[in-house]
Amino acid sequence: MADGIRIRPQPARLRAEGVGSAAGRLFIVRDLSRPLEPGDRCVTCGVPHEAKTYHLRMDADGTTIVSTGVWERFLAMPDHGGFETVNVVADPPAQGLVVPPAVVAIRPAHP
Ligand SMILES: [Zn+2]
Numbered sequence: 001m002a003d004g005i006r007i008r009p010q011p012a013r014l015r016a017e018g019v020g021s022a023a024g025r026l027f028i029v030r031d032l033s034r035p036l037e038p039g040d041r042c043v044t045c046g047v048p049h050e051a052k053t054y055h056l057r058m059d060a061d062g063t064t065i066v067s068t069g070v071w072e073r074f075l076a077m078p079d080h081g082g083f084e085t086v087n088v089v090a091d092p093p094a095q096g097l098v099v100p101p102a103v104v105a106i107r108p109a110h111p
Contacts, residue, residue, distance in 0.1 A: 004065040004092030005085055007074075008058070013082030022062030029054040029081040031073055054081070065092045 009022045019025060034052035041048055044055045056064050063086050066074070074081040 003068060004089040005068055005071040006063050006065050006087050006089050007056075007071065007083045008063045008086055010079065010082055010084050012079070016082070022058040023060050025058050025062075027056045027058065027082070029056060029074065029077070029083070031077060031081075033076065056083075065089050 009017070009027055013027070014020065014022060017025075017027070030049065031052040031054070032050075036049055036051055038050075039048055042053060044053075054066075054070065056066070058064050071085070074083055
């Protein structure tokens with residue numbers, strides 16, 4: 001099995017999210033270089049995204065594991081999608097891109 005890359009949010013991303021710790025939190029990373037067809041609903045969270053979107057659930061240590069292919073995509077994004085590497089994980093136990101059991105879709109309030 002291919003190596004995985006353990007990543008965590010950069011301190012600036014945590015500040016931008018207004019949280020002190022990433023543990024257990026869901027982070028969204030949008031790859032604006034990969035636009036999606038308008039109206040397509042995300043298979044993970046059910047709402048339309050304007051671009052390829054990664055949903056990253058952090059573990060209790062505030063990290064997650066992604067494939068080397070996904071990390072290469074992040075490296076091509078501004079600020080690496082707001083993430084940084086922790087280490088390389090040989091034979092990772094599971095894909096880091098998980099479907100959370102419940103995601104609350106936040107929609108703008110109607111005026
Ligand atoms: Zn989504």
